[in-house]
Amino acid sequence: MSQLQTRFFTDNKKYSVDDVPFSIPAASEVQELSNVINKLLEAKNGSHSQIEFDFLVRGQFLRTSLSNHMEAEGISTEDVVEIEYVERFTAPQPEECMMHDDWISSVEADSEWILTGSYDKTARIWSLEGKAVMTVAGHTDVVKDVAWVRRDGLTSLLLTASLDQTILLWEWNSERNKLKARHCCRGHAGSVDTIATDPTLATEEEEEVEEPPSRPRKKQKTEQLGLTRTPLMTLSGHNEAVSSVLWLDSEEICSASWDHTIRLWDAETGSVKTTLTGSKVFNHISYSPLCRRLASGSTDRHVRLWDPRSKDGSLVLLSLTSHSGWVTAVKWAPSHEHQLVSGSLDNLVKLWDTRSCKTPLYDVSAHEDKVLCVDWTDSRVRHHLYSPGETTHI
């Protein structure tokens, strides 16, 4: 079998090896390469313990044998191959299981607290250890989405959106564990399915409706003083239910809908800037400010990456295909520009790396039923599932 000249390098100082070319059998796969690195590290450092590595050749994850990969990528086998290696992400085990009485519709986490909305008409605040701290009860119907708005010190502002067509703004003092409903936002003619807050302006909030396709409308509301708020601006243009909304930055809003389009709106004027057209219903979108890509989960089982700045409006950069059910949730990693996590109705949560579009990095199959939403905190994945009401936190 032929041999290949390779050079290994890594960003992680902890696992760096000498910068000398090695001769590696061309048929070797990830496991053999990983063994090679481990041997080298052991020779360098006696107390090294076995670690699984993943390998990148020219920015693409190695998934087959080295020769097959290079043939597929069209890399010459004559030169010295530069191989980057990173520590492998192993499939996480559920650490905590938070039991809700009913299905959980949404989850949002910040660095200390987790906020969940449930079909039992309440939202709950949990500590990172999985202890229920507070139950937010006030809606007359199912809570569909929740969001943190702002936190200064011990006081937090949070939003809950519900099927009863209202959004409630709550103020929560974490020390005294006291909750006060501050405002009620009305204006939607259907159930409010998704809300998003502007990350830069803490005084502004945003809500979004899922509603009858016969009355297409999308509403944005901004907080004013008073108990009941009405929308500041209504963004209308979608023909069918709006499934997801988010802020790209403080001037741009992005929304995905069941009418197969993703639209970018100008927050100042409320007009459509760009329309991205897909072929299937969009369930959820997520935006990463690091790589400036939109990820969309749709009913045709693919996760697609879009460039929101492209003018022609129909450019799919990448399709990630591995789910076997509707992709109900996608979320970019807040600190990693290549990683995103997706949840699907096939009970799986998958972690993807955009450098490996064929297969996900790992599957989390701890759920027994449909996954409705996922969220990340820094270097941690939190995801969330549906019918038995489990929240798993790694």
Place this chain on the structure above:
Amino acid sequence: PLPPLPRPHPAKGIHKCRKMGQDIRNTVGNVPMEWYQDYPHIGYNLDGKKIFKPIRNKDELDEFLDKMENPDYWRTVHDKMTASDIRLTDEQVDLVHRLQKGQFGDVNFNEYEPSVDFFTNEVMIHPVTNRPQDKRSFIPSLIEKEKVSKLVHAIKMGWIKPRKPKETTPQYYDLWAKEDPNAILGRHKMHVPAPKMRLPGHEESYNPPPEYLLTEEERLVWEQQDAEDRKLPFLPQKHSCLRAVPAFSRFIHERFERCLDLYLCPRQRKMRVNVNPEDLIPKLPKPKDLQPFPTTMSLVYRGHTSLVRCISASPTGQWLVSGSDDFTVRFWEVNTGRCMKTLEVGGAVKSVAWNPNPAVCLVAVCFEHTVLLLNPSLGDRLVVSSTDQLITAYEPPEEDKEQAVTWALSEGLEHNKGHRLTLTHPKAVKQVVWHGKGDYLSSVMPDNSSNLQVLIHQVSKRRTQNPFRKNKGLVQCVSFHPLRPYFFVATQRYVRVYNLIKQELTKKLMTNCKWISSMAIHPGGDNLICGSYDCRLAWFDLDLSTKPYKMLRHHKKALRGVAYHRNYPLFASGADDGSVIVCHGMVYNDLLQNPLIVPVKVLKGHQITHDLGVLDVTFHPTQPWVFSSGADTTIRLFT
């Protein structure tokens, strides 16, 4: 008898003059001498006396003896003219010899004499004559010119045709051109050779290899078998040498069978039409090009405890209602599969129908003798409250008319559960269906013996009408036309189309089915599909004919439900074999173009319980998704 007179002969005079001096013995001229055969004389002399033939009394024997003995016999010739023998002289014999060799008769003639060139080809300086040349030898001839111009004129006028070009291809006579192919000769062309006899194999050898010999058991089996079943018609036998082979005992039998083979062989050539089977299939577009259509099962709505008979989607596509035999009606959120509400009713739910008007939030449910109008309180609060207002705003008319059903407003606990109006029918209700505007609904009470089978109710006025005076058969299902005031009534074998304004029967569709189970009207209103319990789906083009435009027999078992999509060119059918078949059914605006029907997908997922599979199918109002409810207590969404 008188001898024949000499006949005049054209050459007689000349002949005579020439021969006069030489031969006077022949006076009869050049006539056949046979005329004088039986006479002793030939002609007459100048004195009128007969000239007698020389006496000839030679017979054959004399002739022979003369030939043998006369040394001059070979040079003796018989002159028929004078009937005398002449002995040729030496000169004469010599002449004959020369003529026979092809030489000149005259001995002295020298054929190789040098020729004398009287008129030399060389031009002499002194010509033989010094006559000047004629003028006509160097001017064009006027006579020729006249002749030529005449010919040219004749050719121009077409009197003279140019000569036909000669056909150079050889012409053959086609011997078989006019032959009748059915005649005996024609059959030779269609000759089918007799089947050949199989060549003898090893087992027919007098000394076959041992593996061809039958063992004892095989022999017993062979003997017990019928002659037709035997693999070999004989038993292989082993003989030590060819000399020991006995006479072939089956010879007569085998010859007889061979004759039978030849005699009974079908000696007719089969005129097989060479048709590519691919060409017989109609050209249909590939299902891949007809997307979107549902392809995979996405969601399962679980919760019912008995078979789910009927489903209906809300006009917004956000909610789904289902009725089951476990006496409950459930409301589902479509995109998550969450059961939002469960209502208990007092019987197995036979049919549910969501009001198609998006401004009204009402669901009609029928069970036993009751049609119940529910307000599920899902969706827009404004719509929900305006629906309640619409119902409570009713004012009873001045004079009460006797109605076929009793209308009752629900109050108290039932009102809180969502019940709004209860219509109590005199008989068990099987189906309830809304009109497209959402104010009228129709209920079906199948009964073979009365005319009270179909009722049309108006919700806003709480009025009930019985549109039919006569019983035309057991009504299976009814439907409103989506656009025009037509009403479709399906009995066991026919679909009747009534005009509600003129109150008359406009059409009667023959389904060719044994028993119709379900019916759906195309949103355009000009097409209709009918499912039947005998596994067929009939597509009617109402403009085309009262017979089915297409009959689809894709299902293995009885069809239970059919549905059209409101926007996409799709229709679906669910059957007892547990499958839903989605077909592309494109209807063109062009009246001349027939609808295009392509089956695109078989969706499986439902388990068959108690021989029942899929009981109802319905499409999502906006997306190309199909819901199906089954006897396995689940509802499934295919996207």
